[in-house]
Structures are given as structure tokens and as C-alpha cells.
Amino acid sequence: MDEIILDVFDASFRYPNAPAYSLKHINFQVRKGEFLVIMGENGAGKTTLCKMLSGIIPHSQEGVYFGDVTICGLNSKEHTLPELCQHIGIVLDDPESQIFTTEVLDEVAFGAENLEIPTDEIQRNADWALQVVRMAGYEEKDPTRLSGGQKQRVAIASALTMQPEILILDEPTSQLDPIGTIEVFQVVRELKEKYNMTIIMVTHKSEEIAQFADRVLVLHEGEVLAMDTPQRIFRNKEIVDKAWLAVPQVSMVAVELEQSGIPLDAFPVRLEEGVEVFSALLQETEARI
Numbered sequence: 001m002d003e004i005i006l007d008v009f010d011a012s013f014r015y016p017n018a019p020a021y022s023l024k025h026i027n028f029q030v031r032k033g034e035f036l037v038i039m040g041e042n043g044a045g046k047t048t049l050c051k052m053l054s055g056i057i058p059h060s061q062e063g064v065y066f067g068d069v070t071i072c073g074l075n076s077k078e079h080t081l082p083e084l085c086q087h088i089g090i091v092l093d094d095p096e097s098q099i100f101t102t103e104v105l106d107e108v109a110f111g112a113e114n115l116e117i118p119t120d121e122i123q124r125n126a127d128w129a130l131q132v133v134r135m136a137g138y139e140e141k142d143p144t145r146l147s148g149g150q151k152q153r154v155a156i157a158s159a160l161t162m163q164p165e166i167l168i169l170d171e172p173t174s175q176l177d178p179i180g181t182i183e184v185f186q187v188v189r190e191l192k193e194k195y196n197m198t199i200i201m202v203t204h205k206s207e208e209i210a211q212f213a214d215r216v217l218v219l220h221e222g223e224v225l226a227m228d229t230p231q232r233i234f235r236n237k238e239i240v241d242k243a244w245l246a247v248p249q250v251s252m253v254a255v256e257l258e259q260s261g262i263p264l265d266a267f268p269v270r271l272e273e274g275v276e277v278f279s280a281l282l283q284e285t286e287a288r289i
Ligand SMILES: Nc1ncnc2c1ncn2[C@@H]1O[C@H](COP(=O)(O)OP(=O)(O)OP(=O)(O)O)[C@@H](O)[C@H]1O
Pocket: 015, 016, 018, 022, 040, 041, 042, 043, 044, 045, 046, 047, 048, 049
């Protein structure tokens, strides 16, 4: 059986003075090497869940917290944030707010230095991280002068320098143009395929989800509405409508066809699957005429 690297057991959280719980009785597990996407409408609890998975809740965010989150075998309540940071890294949606220094290399080493990792190890890790995010050669550049995509890749490199087994990315491409978005997804794909890293990403980019994600967790009003493959999630109109999910274009066409009573050989989520399924349908139709 695949190794469970992250376990969330009956976890609930309410912000101080908030009238209601932002997360309610959350249960799920993530396997090592899995790419899990978190989707859900505004206010569904996605960022709060990222904070809970990374240990920010309960260590840096006050509130009422019940349940257990176990990260690489460590219960987040029983271990300090620096201990947890060596297993799980988090990158937020706004790269600007994550810049602390004036040179890319210092920036990438910053978090690891705060964990008191030996200097030569930080240097090795930082060099590796900059290679992975394709920013080698930018060590002495001013991070504030980089493009949005480059800043976000530097933020990912900073998290990678701490050599986490799990990387959480909270809407890493929400402020990026299409090229910046592709660059970030390419890095994520390499981390998964080459380094077997476990990735948890909040994103609405359905075409990329269809391409890369193993499973999708859908949050709705602080609860887990569904957790399944992109194909089963995007095919389920009830879930899609309830959580206002963005759906890949080929899946939208497929749903319309199925609803009109036209059966398909398979349900497409990726463009190339759509081409295959719809050409087969056209050929069948032509053969009948
Ligand atoms: N610091 C806070 N204090 C009080 N309530 C909060 C705080 N942060 C978030 N909330 C509330 O918790 C709920 C979940 O918010 P959260 O930011 O986790 O949702 P989200 O799915 O990430 O939304 P978005 O897509 O808009 O970023 C919302 O009702 C929000 O208003």
C-alpha cells in the first residue's frame, strides 16, 4: 500500500471572534508522491486548510482548533513550527509579500537560515532549488525586479531549500500571466516526477489540473464535499455546480453531449483525450449517415 504522508483526522477550526467554524470535521489522507489539488468557491476554507496542513494552525494562527493533523508521522500539535518546516513547506499566492532580502540567493536561503541548518548544507540545497525552478544564474539579481512568474519560482525555491517532503502551494499562479502559470506548473511536474515530492496546490486552473493532478479535494462551506480523480470530479455536475468549479472545456462539451443523450466512449478531461473521444464520435455518426 502507498505510504500515507499526511493524515487529517476530524479537524475543525474557528478564527477568534468569528461566528462560525471555517473548517468543519475535515478527514482525508494524502499519499507520498501524490499531487492533490484543493478547489472550492471563495471563502470555502482553502487557505485556512493550507494553514492547518502546514502547522501555521495552531502555532501562528490563534483560534479554536480540534482534531489532528499528522505530517510525516508528526502530530502538528506536538511539534514546533521549525520542526514541521523541515517536512512541509508552504508558498502563498502573493510572491511580493514573500520577499525579505535584496538578492535571490539570500532570499532562497532565508527560511533555511532561520531553521539553523548548517551553512554548507543551505548552500547545496539553495543551488539545487534554483536549478529545479530554472533560476540558476539569477543568484545576485534583485528579487523585486523579477517577473511575477520568476518571483513565484524564487518563493518555491525558498521552500525547497528546507528540503520538505511535502510542498503546499496556495494559488501560486493566481497573479501570473499564462507563461508564468506554465512555468510554475512545469516546476511542480518536475518535483513530482523526478523527486517524488508530495504536492498540495490550491488552484482553479482546470486545464492544468486535468493535466497534472492525481486527485482533487473539493471544499464547500468548510467541509469536504468530494475527493476523487479530476475525471470523476469534473464529470459530476452536482459537485461542479454546488462548488462553482471551473471545468476543462473538453469536459464541459462532454457533459453537454451526455446530457443530450449522446453516449461517449470515455469522459475526457485533457485536450488530447477530447480530440480522441470526439473524433471517434464523429466517425461513428458519419458511418451511420
Ligand atoms: N483572519 C480571519 N478572521 C476571521 N475569519 C476569517 C479569517 N480568515 C478567513 N476567515 C473566514 O474563514 C472562511 C474561510 O476563509 P479562507 O480564506 O480559508 O477561504 P478560501 O477558500 O481560501 O477563500 P478565497 O478563495 O477567497 O481565498 C471565510 O468565511 C473567511 O471569511
